[in-house]
Amino acid sequence: MSESRVVAASPRRIAALALPALVVLAAEPLYVLVDTAVVGHLGRVPLAAVAIGGTVMTLIAWLGTVVAYGTTGRAARRFGAGDRAAAVAEGVQASWLALGVGLLVALAMQVVGDPLARSLAGGPGEVAEAAGRWLRIASLGAPGLLLAAAGNGWLRGIQDTRRPLLFVLGPNLLSAVLCPLLVYPLGLGLIGSAVANVVAQTIGGGLFAAALVAERVPLRPRPRLIHRQLVLSRDLLIRGVAFQASFLSATAVASRFGAATVGAHQITLQLWFFTALLLDALAIAAQALVGAALGAGDAPAARALARRFALLGLGCGVLFALLVVAGSGVVPSWFSTDAQVHAQARLAWPWFAVMLPLAGVVFALDGVLIGAGDVRYLRNLTVVAAVGGFLPAIWTAYVWDLGLGGIWAGLTLFVVLRLGGLLLRLRSGAWAVVGVVR
Incomplete structure (x- = not known):
């Protein structure tokens, strides 16, 4: 086992893990730049609204990073022990955790989205109203966003770099095309940006969930394992x-x-x-x-x-x-x-x-x-x-x-x-x- 691990950890193997991870890490910030450029041409108020709403969504994405990092280590240990099914099972429980948190975030933003936007905007006004509206819609993508983060975690743990690359790049490219179409020709304006976000994040989360189903492992929640992941x-x-x-x-x-x-x-x-x-x-x-x-x-x-x-x-x-x-x-x-x-x-x-x-x-x-x-x-x-x-x-x-x-x-x-x-x-x-x- 030791010899196989040394081979697996060759410079080529390290690059094979790190380079796709880099692309996945960069995909979301690059899409945010595209989204900002599209909305920026609508005027100062929509741009300010996306800046405020985007700050909140960035914090939600950060929660996803926490889930992904914790899942990678746990899944990698199971995988290293030769138990791929148990490694994937870590992904199942992380996905339940991510889905639950994502749904709570989406529901909470329907209640606190407007007050939060007003607080970040420095009070009521045109910018706060637009930011609250954008945030309420964009937050509906939180379950998919966090599911994708959990998916990245367990797939990295079993050293599968190909599927995360495809599952992240595909929806982001779709959203980069969809965003200007919804904002301008279809006339949705600022709301089109939020809808494009939700579509991309939901599709991405769905792809990672489908990958779990394809592994043919038990999908039921295991509260004890979820609790351990919560501690981590x-x-x-x-x-x-x-x-x-x-x-x-x-x-x-x-x-x-x-x-x-x-x-x-x-x-x-x-x-x-x-x-x-x-x-x-x-x-x-x-x-x-x-x-x-x-x-x-x-x-x-x-x-x-x-x-x-x-x-x-x-x-x-x-x-x-x-x-x-x-x-x-x-x-x-x-x-x-x-x-x-x-x-x-x-x-x-x-x-x-x-x-x-x-x-x-x-x-x-x-x-x-x-x-x-x-x-x-x-x-x-x-x-x-x-x-x-x-x-x-x-x-x-x-x-x-x-x-x-x-x-x-x-x-x-x-x-x-x-x-x-x-x-x-x-x-x-x-x-x-x-x-x-x-």
Whole structure:
């Protein structure tokens, strides 16, 4: 079994898992860009409405990511132990969980969609009304969206990269064609955008559900297994909340230094999110392969994989850092023509570049520990790094008037603290627990 796992984890196999995952990860953001471009030609109010409603839908999609990551590790362990049916069964229970949460979200948005839109829009008005209407319709796609996330999770766990690629790209391409047709020739305007979203997400969720049925495994809900997945998702959710609180706090501090500072921060932060998206593809491959190795009872192979992924993450991070340094005088001008924004971006840029190689290792090792099921440690480490390091650092930057450079120094500290904790955990070997999950 050990020899087969080493072969399965060859560079070619890692690429075969990471590259399709990258396409799947990029599909939704790229569609959002198309949707924004289509709606943007309707005018300022529809564009603002989609910006507000889209923010809520992004949070719903984030819930899907939590479900997917938790499912991948559990399914990979079962698959590594040679029990494909049990791996798929993890997908069945994750899909029930995703469907239940999706239906609750869709129903809740019919009640709170309008008040939520008014709150985000800063009060009642034309934008809030349009955003609430868009959100009520778009949220009907939540069950399909979360079903697709669960499907991505179990299929990655059994190292099937082809079907997720087809099931995500197909509906997104359909929606990219359908959106302008519904908005303009058919005259639905802003509502056409929401309907296109719902159609794509429902079809995508249906395709993943059909893949489960085709596996011919029992489809009944198993509350005990769903509860275990909920515990895992809870830890990932708390970890994600720590991230969200950190980045929101950074933006809040940046806004206190003025419009040019927060504008430069937004540019750099979005570029950071984009590189994080690319590095997440490597983390997903780590989840699948490390989980499979531990499920097969091969702890040495799992440890070897961890080292390999750490080096791959470092290499990717160095490459991105070199690109960032090369683009320092050009890239900010793609987003703004304001000279003050460019000057502020130059303050954050060195920290951004220095952080990337470290972040490459951090993201890869995050994937290793998620695949190993060591999510509680990840949760605690992220909370400690955020509360004990990052948040004090950026508010100190505000009090001492350190500007955007101080904020990004705080972000770098956040990454350094997480890197230290991950390397200590990796060295201890306590994460490499073999056998299937219970």
